[in-house]
Amino acid sequence: MHNEEIEQLKQALDASPKNEYIRSMLIEKMQQHNDYNTELIALLNDSIKLQPNQLSYKERLITCYFKEDKISTCIIMAEALDLDSLSLPTRSIIAKCYLREGNNAQAKLIYENILDVDHEFEDTELDESFRLKSLFQSLEDEDQDILFSKPTINFSDVGGMDDVKREIDLKIIKPLDNVELYAQYGKKIGGGILLYGPPGCGKTYIAKATAGQINANFISIGLDDILDMWQGNSEKNLHNYFELARSKTPCVVFLDEVDALGAKRSDLKQSAGKNIINQFLAELDGINANNDGLLIIGATNTPWHLDTAFRRPGRFDRIIFVPPPDSTSKEAILKLKLKGKPHENIDYKKIAKKTSGYSGADINAMIDIAVEHKLEDAMTTGIPKPIKTKDLLEAAAKHKASTVDWFTTAKNYALFANKSGLYDDILKYMK
DSSP: OHHHHHHHHHHHHHHOTTOHHHHHHHHHHHHTOGGGHHHHHHHHHHHHHHOTTOHHHHHHHHHHHHHTTOHHHHHHHHHTSOGGGSOHHHHHHHHHHHHHTTOHHHHHHHHHHHHHHOTTOOOHHHHHHHOOOOHHHHTTTSOGGGGOBOOSOOGGGSOSOHHHHHHHIIIIIHHHHTHHHHHHTTOOSEEEEEEESSTTSSHHHHHHHHHHHTTOEEEEEOHHHHOOSSTTHHHHHHHHHHHHHHTTOSEEEEEETGGGTSBOGGGOOSHHHHHHHHHHHHHHHTTTSOOTTEEEEEEESOGGGBOGGGGSTTSEEEEEEOOOOOHHHHHHHHHHHHTTSOBOSOOHHHHHHTOTTOOHHHHHHHHHHHHHHHHHHHHHHSOOOOBOHHHHHHHHHHSOOTTHHHHHHHHHHHHHSOTTOTTHHHHHHHO
16 A cells, blocks of 8 residues: 555656655655665655755655665765754764764764753663663662672771761761660761861771671762763662662761762852752752661762752761871771781881871882882792881882872861861861
């Protein structure tokens, strides 16, 4: 029936080749049947010669060439056209052509422009290549328990950081040990803690140790787990993670580099970023959910980039400065790091004095340098020798403290942008 109709239209067009209505009817009917693709290409080329400014014919011709896998031809045609004037389906075809030719950057750019126009537009091939899927989404039909862990470390494994551990003890551990007492005073179990300080000082480690101390579930959420190129999906991902954590209480939710998710809204140009921040604030408030038993620990090296709304009581209502370890803490860290390694007669106090400004990561790097030197000697002599004080001091002379640059920046904020007193601990430490 359809073939007979097409044949009749072809005869009609032969009899009246300038009849645009018949021509367009024939093109539309032929496009519905792949068997006519070759004939349709010839018809469209003839039609474009008659009407070179007819954009719809060119779009249909690109579609026909794409069906025949003539990728280069599609790209050549597209380069002669204004992409913004084309329909979204045609633009997606051109994006796929670039993708198949290996020009991923151009394909991604075109697809992003399509989504700017219509964020609900979908294309399986382009989605698989460019859409960022969160870990939560990829486990939607699987056992999501693998997202959680029960850390095997606790506070006894954390060298120093006594002030930080004391704050967490008061905020988290004591409430869990005295649930009924806290309930009488209307105090909920859980809440938010923000850890800030120079990199490498143990913010992530203390978060895991907190979960281990209370035998709680632990889940670490990164930026890649949340962000999605589809408008609205980033907020859904964030909500899903919080909902999952609420189902596993007591649970410690750790968000590293939290300033990336909670940047100052005044600094953001796009509304999508602001929407994520608003969703984050709503999750912290527990407006539509019960956050009892949920501990959110955020960590950042740059608290000055965090939106002030996060510092409101009830959200990150404990803001704790995590400084480089003091001498006592450095001794404790050294003992922990050297445990299991061959060493003897270590003067921990002397090493602690010679490692001013060292973070926990710096101490680890210093030990690695000393170990590498010992390994080099052992491979030459064939006799492994223990690490001694002299080896660590030599390693310390080679490795410079990584916290210096951070304190240079932090000092400026502490001196000139500290109306709330947030950075008083930095000034106190630097004295």
